[in-house]
Amino acid sequence: MLVNDWSMFGAIWESCSPSLRHIDLSCCLFLLYQPAHFISRRAGPVQLQSLRLWFWGIFVHPEDVYPWALYPFDLSHLTALSIRNDLGYPWDNVSLETIQFLDLDFKADRPGIEISSFPNLSIFRVTIDASTLPIVLETLSAIPTSRHIRMIGISISSDYDPHEVDCVQLDSTLANLSLLHPITVEVEVNSGSNCQSEFFPELNLRNMLRFVERSNSDTTAEGWWRNLIDTL
Numbered sequence: 001m002l003v004n005d006w007s008m009f010g011a012i013w014e015s016c017s018p019s020l021r022h023i024d025l026s027c028c029l030f031l032l033y034q035p036a037h038f039i040s041r042r043a044g045p046v047q048l049q050s051l052r053l054w055f056w057g058i059f060v061h062p063e064d065v066y067p068w069a070l071y072p073f074d075l076s077h078l079t080a081l082s083i084r085n086d087l088g089y090p091w092d093n094v095s096l097e098t099i100q101f102l103d104l105d106f107k108a109d110r111p112g113i114e115i116s117s118f119p120n121l122s123i124f125r126v127t128i129d130a131s132t133l134p135i136v137l138e139t140l141s142a143i144p145t146s147r148h149i150r151m152i153g154i155s156i157s158s159d160y161d162p163h164e165v166d167c168v169q170l171d172s173t174l175a176n177l178s179l180l181h182p183i184t185v186e187v188e189v190n191s192g193s194n195c196q197s198e199f200f201p202e203l204n205l206r207n208m209l210r211f212v213e214r215s216n217s218d219t220t221a222e223g224w225w226r227n228l229i230d231t232l
Contacts, residue, residue, distance in 0.1 A: 014072075016046065017046075018044055018046055021047070021048060021049040022051075022229055023048055024225070025053055026055075027056075027069070028057050045073060046072050048075060048077075049079050050080035050081070050232060051075065051082070052103075052225055053082065053084070053085055055085035076098070079099065080099075080103075080229070081094065081103070082102075083104055083105065084104075084105040085105070089104075089113070096119075097118075098120065100122040100123070102118060103125040103225070104125070104126050105126075106126060106127070106128070106132040106135050106139075107132065108132050111135075112136075113139060115144065116142075116143075120148055122148050122151070123151045123153065124153070125153035125154075125155060127155040127156075128160070129159065133169075133170075137170070140173050140174060147181070152174060152183060152185050152186070153186045153187075154185065155188045156190060161194050161195065162194075162195050164199045168200075171199065171200040172202060175202035175205075182207075185210065187200065188212045188213075188224075189211075189213055189214060193213070197209060197211040
């Protein structure tokens with residue numbers, strides 16, 4: 001969807017059903033400077049269970065976009081959240097305590113996140129490329145002892161074919177997390193990638209690795225997200 005006027009969000013959300021529970025919102029934002037407008041409120045907010053955001057564009061700032069894009073939604077009981085955009089994260093709008101499934105696409109010029117802020121997180125999935133590998137490693141190594149986390153997903157960006165040394169770094173970091181029980185680490189690579197399951201010897205040895213070769217028709221995690229929503 002191409003958005004070139006703030007009011008487009010209102011026109012869409014005012015007509016949506018109050019029983020809506022899942023939103024997958026992908027927008028190209030082409031917003032030249034526009035004066036701030038009053039954001040109307042629905043009589044009753046729409047309580048979401050899952051939210052997937054993918055924004056890209058120019059002339060936008062998070063403090064402008066998120067209030068307009070999310071204004072009718074109650075995110076206080078959100079279970080699943082996926083954010084794949086250049087605008088940062090709408091943490092002010094989300095209750096972190098309820099998030100069980102988190103999917104993020106880090107940016108090299110933005111800080112990582114504190115996994116300890118998500119006390120009930122069960123599945124954490126992150127997309128990596130050459131520029132974000134250091135911040136991903138830092139974030140993963142800081143995962144606290146948890147009885148809830150049962151799976152960590154590493155999705156290799158479609159334009160990134162990691163060297164063996166990069167995989168070994170991930171392998172060592174993930175295999176040595178201080179968790180209360182064994183977890184599954186799912187590594188998702190592009191079809192035909194040079195990355196091999198043998199590049200993760202410690203995870204293999206501990207029987208923690210699930211190695212998935214992604215089809216060329218699903219390079220944006222849509223298959224993973226659809227499968228997750230079907231379980232909610």
